[in-house]
Amino acid sequence: IHFVLLISRQGKVRLTKWYSPYSQKERTKVIRELSGLILTRGPKLCNFVEWRGFKVVYKRYASLYFCMCIDQDDNELEVLEIIHHFVEILDRYFGSVCELDLIFNFHKAYYILDELLIAGELQESSKKTVARLIAAQDSLVEAAKEQASSLSTMISQATK
Amino acid sequence: MGSLYLALLRLGCSRFVWAIQGDRLSELFTTLGDMIRAIRACKTAAEERAVVRKECAAIRASVGENDQDYRHRNLAKLMFIHMLGYPTHFGQMECLKLIASPGFPEKRMGYLGLMLLLDERQEVLIDLNHTNQYIVGLALCALGNICSAEMARDLAPEVEQLLQFRDPNVRKKAALCSIRIVKKVPDLAEIFLNPAAALLKEKHHGVLLTGVQLCTDLCKVSAEALEYFRKKCTEGLVKLLKDVVNSPYAPEYDVSGITDPFLHIRLLRLLHVLGQGDADASDCMNDILAQVATKTESNKNAGNAILYECVATIMSIEDNGGLRVLAINILGRFLSNRDNNIRYVALNMLIKAITVDTQAVQRHRATILECVKDMDASIRKRALELVYLLVNESNVKPLTKELIDYLQVSEQEFKGDLTAKICSIVEKFSPEKIWYIDQMLKVLSEAGNYVKDEVWHALIVLISNASNLHGYAVRLLYKAVQTAGEQETLVRVAVWCIGEYGEMLVNNVGMLDVEEPMTVSS
Numbered sequence: 001i002h003f004v005l006l007i008s009r010q011g012k013v014r015l016t017k018w019y020s021p022y023s024q025k026e027r028t029k030v031i032r033e034l035s036g037l038i039l040t041r042g043p044k045l046c047n048f049v050e051w052r053g054f055k056v057v058y059k060r061y062a063s064l065y066f067c068m069c070i071d072q073d074d075n076e077l078e079v080l081e082i083i084h085h086f087v088e089i090l091d092r093y094f095g096s097v098c099e100l101d102l103i104f105n106f107h108k109a110y111y112i113l114d115e116l117l118i119a120g121e122l123q124e125s126s127k128k129t130v131a132r133l134i135a136a137q138d139s140l141v142e143a144a145k146e147q148a149s150s151l152s153t154m155i156s157q158a159t160k
Numbered sequence: 161m162g163s164l165y166l167a168l169l170r171l172g173c174s175r176f177v178w179a180i181q182g183d184r185l186s187e188l189f190t191t192l193g194d195m196i197r198a199i200r201a202c203k204t205a206a207e208e209r210a211v212v213r214k215e216c217a218a219i220r221a222s223v224g225e226n227d228q229d230y231r232h233r234n235l236a237k238l239m240f241i242h243m244l245g246y247p248t249h250f251g252q253m254e255c256l257k258l259i260a261s262p263g264f265p266e267k268r269m270g271y272l273g274l275m276l277l278l279d280e281r282q283e284v285l286i287d288l289n290h291t292n293q294y295i296v297g298l299a300l301c302a303l304g305n306i307c308s309a310e311m312a313r314d315l316a317p318e319v320e321q322l323l324q325f326r327d328p329n330v331r332k333k334a335a336l337c338s339i340r341i342v343k344k345v346p347d348l349a350e351i352f353l354n355p356a357a358a359l360l361k362e363k364h365h366g367v368l369l370t371g372v373q374l375c376t377d378l379c380k381v382s383a384e385a386l387e388y389f390r391k392k393c394t395e396g397l398v399k400l401l402k403d404v405v406n407s408p409y410a411p412e413y414d415v416s417g418i419t420d421p422f423l424h425i426r427l428l429r430l431l432h433v434l435g436q437g438d439a440d441a442s443d444c445m446n447d448i449l450a451q452v453a454t455k456t457e458s459n460k461n462a463g464n465a466i467l468y469e470c471v472a473t474i475m476s477i478e479d480n481g482g483l484r485v486l487a488i489n490i491l492g493r494f495l496s497n498r499d500n501n502i503r504y505v506a507l508n509m510l511i512k513a514i515t516v517d518t519q520a521v522q523r524h525r526a527t528i529l530e531c532v533k534d535m536d537a538s539i540r541k542r543a544l545e546l547v548y549l550l551v552n553e554s555n556v557k558p559l560t561k562e563l564i565d566y567l568q569v570s571e572q573e574f575k576g577d578l579t580a581k582i583c584s585i586v587e588k589f590s591p592e593k594i595w596y597i598d599q600m601l602k603v604l605s606e607a608g609n610y611v612k613d614e615v616w617h618a619l620i621v622l623i624s625n626a627s628n629l630h631g632y633a634v635r636l637l638y639k640a641v642q643t644a645g646e647q648e649t650l651v652r653v654a655v656w657c658i659g660e661y662g663e664m665l666v667n668n669v670g671m672l673d674v675e676e677p678m679t680v681s682s
């Protein structure tokens with residue numbers, strides 16, 4: 001997988017992850033081109049578009065288009081499953097995920113994607129395992145925050 | 161005690177700074193959520209730019225003061241602003257500082273920023289030797305996503321060691337990171353051969369998944385690796401696939417009733433690479449491929465994804481006639497599937513399969529022709545390409561008839577492609593000149609405006625060289641123009657022809673058996 005894009009129906013970018021080298025300028029161009037290509041496709045057409053010698057697999061979930069770019073000889077049907085896998089994990093994490101969740105918690109969406117794909121390859125086929133790993137890391141963050149806040153409470157008490 | 165004193169001092173300083181800046185206080189300390197809400201509330205691009213400018217200024221000030229507490233939040237804000245398309249170069253140092261911090265939350269955010277804001281060309285210190293598996297995981301993930309060739313060379317030994325780390329979470333990440341490394345520097349492949357083979361014996365699905373992928377990519381970059389895995393691992397992999405296929409229901413890995421389709425597919429792909437060009441390896445896998453091809457449930461996408469991969473593998477390995485036929489029949493079934501994704505991938509695969517076994521594909525000609533009339537434009541296009549590849553001397557007449565019939569009802573956007581293909585077929589395979597003329601006239605009458613100049617020029621050349629057909633041609637053209645006069649190209653050809661052979665038209669000269677007499681007044 002060369003890159004992952006999440007685009008809203010209005011063409012707003014909610015998440016981008018690049019696994020192949022694309023400069024800033026190229027990225028903007030790619031997003032513009034693909035938005036134009038994918039957002040205008042009718043609902044009954046198949047979920048694959050050919051673009052610049054690659055294949056882009058996309059699936060719409062509510063108001064968001066999940067897009068993944070792959071090589072010509074990759075398995076498009078599998079990528080559809082990978083997209084679904086990602087969506088189900090997001091759903092489990094946020095509890096019935098919606099676009100707003102991904103806007104306000106974009107960093108969490110990235111953390112989840114990073115447990116799913118590295119260097120464009122699938123990392124884990126068990127949703128339960130991904131959920132567990134994210135939860136463990138979230139609690140590390142929570143624990144550190146608690147420590148930090150108890151320390152600053154101590155300091156502010158001491159400086160009163 | 162000393163550090164508490166320093167912390168107090170710092171706090172005291174900050175308070176002093178806050179006192180001076182007064183009003184800037186509220187901007188300095190907006191939360192991430194506040195900023196996002198403020199940006200979303202903007203109604204114009206100019207408003208948004210103003211908000212972003214204010215936030216960037218606040219962040220820059222905070223960065224300038226080396227403010228540790230808000231570094232984390234500042235970076236999150238910068239990432240959001242970056243996603244909106246604004247430049248955020250001043251944030252790059254913050255990433256590096258966060259990564260160098262000891263705490264997990266800082267590292268987590270720092271690595272994310274690293275991957276988002278920086279691209280492949282940045283050099284960074286990576287702490288792969290940490291004891292905390294999550295921190296090692298962060299580093300491996302970042303390295304896997306943005307590694308350069310120099311970093312690959314420097315850090316390969318560390319990553320290779322991590323393939324044997326105690327936590328499977330780290331092992332699977334190390335496997336994928338290794339893939340990136342060998343893609344950047346193929347020479348390094350040999351250090352990964354043994355550890356990669358060891359991963360194939362694991363039980364953890366995530367490690368297996370990534371291990372199999374690593375072996376596949378090693379085979380692709382190194383002939384030595386291919387030989388190694390082919391000799392050592394083919395049998396083991398066949399057994400592994402058998403176990404996965406026959407495994408009982410496992411809720412953790414179940415997708416549409418199949419246990420871990422992703423693992424199925426990766427194993428099939430590795431077998432594909434190992435079996436290609438090697439008769440022994442191919443022999444070894446025949447049974448399991450037949451089993452997957454016949455037993456996999458085909459009513460959901462997951463099952464079809466597996467079947468698709470299985471077909472691809474069968475078509476690439478050394479010939480076992482029975483398996484090939486099985487594979488092409490699966491594709492034939494796919495062509496009639498209601499799901500247009502399935503029809504699409506089947507057509508793609510059939511295009512590849514034609515070079516391997518044309519006969520088998522010919523048997524599905526009728527279904528393929530149906531796909532030329534599909535509602536989905538990409539399917540129509542693919543089907544047309546496939547039909548074009550299937551044309552030969554024996555089927556050219558019925559196929560052309562079908563295509564021309566369809567030309568009459570096809571959609572505007574498709575007529576161009578269709579016309580071009582028909583003309584090409586007619587030109588290449590025409591058995592007799594008279595048939596050529598007949599077909600071309602039909603095409604000109606139906607879609608003359610889509611016919612390219614070279615094509616109707618060639619038609620004229622053919623007609624002029626076929627002296628026995630001059631009369632026939634001119635009469636046919638005359639009749640055609642009366643019903644399809646709006647087709648400009650048709651009219652042009654007709655006018656030329658009538659100009660050359662007009663007297664044959666009027667006097668019914670050189671009539672062929674198939675014609676009926678016509679009266680034409682000059």
